Amino acid sequence: MTEEAEASNAARDRLFEIVRDSEYAEAKKVLSTADMSWRHTALQQNFLFFVAARRRRGSELLAKQCVAMGVNLEEEDVHGQTPLFWAAARGPGAAARSRFAQWEWAYDEMEPQIDRREDNDTTWYPNLTTQQAAALVNVRMDDEKEHLNVIEQLASGSRPSAFTLPAVSTQTKTLAGYVHASFADKTLAITHCKVDRPHQGRGVGGLLLEAAEKRARNLGVAISKVKLSVLETNEPARKCYAKSGFKVYDECSSSFPPCNCGKNDVCRHDKRKWLMMEKIIAASPESIGVP
Numbered sequence: 001m002t003e004e005a006e007a008s009n010a011a012r013d014r015l016f017e018i019v020r021d022s023e024y025a026e027a028k029k030v031l032s033t034a035d036m037s038w039r040h041t042a043l044q045q046n047f048l049f050f051v052a053a054r055r056r057r058g059s060e061l062l063a064k065q066c067v068a069m070g071v072n073l074e075e076e077d078v079h080g081q082t083p084l085f086w087a088a089a090r091g092p093g094a095a096a097r098s099r100f101a102q103w104e105w106a107y108d109e110m111e112p113q114i115d116r117r118e119d120n121d122t123t124w125y126p127n128l129t130t131q132q133a134a135a136l137v138n139v140r141m142d143d144e145k146e147h148l149n150v151i152e153q154l155a156s157g158s159r160p161s162a163f164t165l166p167a168v169s170t171q172t173k174t175l176a177g178y179v180h181a182s183f184a185d186k187t188l189a190i191t192h193c194k195v196d197r198p199h200q201g202r203g204v205g206g207l208l209l210e211a212a213e214k215r216a217r218n219l220g221v222a223i224s225k226v227k228l229s230v231l232e233t234n235e236p237a238r239k240c241y242a243k244s245g246f247k248v249y250d251e252c253s254s255s256f257p258p259c260n261c262g263k264n265d266v267c268r269h270d271k272r273k274w275l276m277m278e279k280i281i282a283a284s285p286e287s288i289g290v291p
Contacts (some may be wrong), residue, residue: 006134008216009041010041011148012038012041012134013040013042014045015034015038016038018030018050018052019031019047019050019051019054019062020050020054021056023056023058024056024057024058027051027054027058027060027062028062031047031066032102033064034047034069036066036070036072037072042078043077045057045075045076045077046066046071046072046075046083046084047066047071048066048071048072049077051063051066054194061248065277076197079174080172080196080197080198081196081198081271082196118245122181126182149222160183160219161182161183161184162180162183163181163215164178164179164180165178165180165181165212165215166178167180167204167207167208167211169199171181175196176195176196176198176199177193177195177199177205177208178192178193178194178208179192179193179194179208179209179211179212180192180193181212181215183223185218186221186224187223187225188211188216188220188223188225188228189227189228190212190226190227192227193205193208193209193226193237195208200236203241205237205244206240209226209241209244210244211228212226213281216236216255223281224280224281225279225280225281226279226281227276227277227278227279228246228247228277228278229274229275229276229277230275231254231256231272231273231274231275232272232273232275233272238275242277244253245275245279246279247277247278247279248276249276250275250276250277251273251274251276252273252276253276254271254272254273254274255271256271256272256288257271257272258271
């Protein structure tokens, strides 16, 4: 590489650092003239990674700016990590990480998604606003302060009836996946289970589910069943859950994909179904008083 090329790369890499470390106004100015296809020379990360790593205000607005300019949400760096997982490992807090999750959930194979076959033209998910994404997964946005307070409690472990467990790669020391669960009345509810793409197909999802059951028992909960839900079109997740012992016991309609029908309208659009799955836990001798 020539000295001129090295100088050019160094100048470009400096722009990434400005987006990560500078005040919001300066970072916004840099992004407005940047090319979203650029990558940091050493880390091979686009601008969204550096937004996720910010510890100053403005992360959400800068991320929206990147998305509007066409940044690749599925891009992977030299470690095989996506912007969401970089945010989870290094980002400025649970509130900001939740918003990265809302942008990326539709693209992740372990989350509700539509069929990606070439003949499928219902590409509705890239245009979702934060409010629309929240409504689809039954998250209230009318009281943002309370909403963020709940997220912080869940992330910090200060809610006694819920917990989040991460899976960290022993090779790269980076986040490979996580599971969030809550419990009540001897039922453990798996509300979120995600595995990063480079680690999918290796049994990480099953290990996370097993770890959630073990954590509940360690907390003194005598669980008799584990429940979760999955879209009928999400084959990778369904196979993972079935392999872990879950069976479908019910189904209901979903809002996927969204349409313009009003609350009082009769919707005739083809909607995906939610499949309700459960796993029955056999009672241990200790729990039934057998010596």
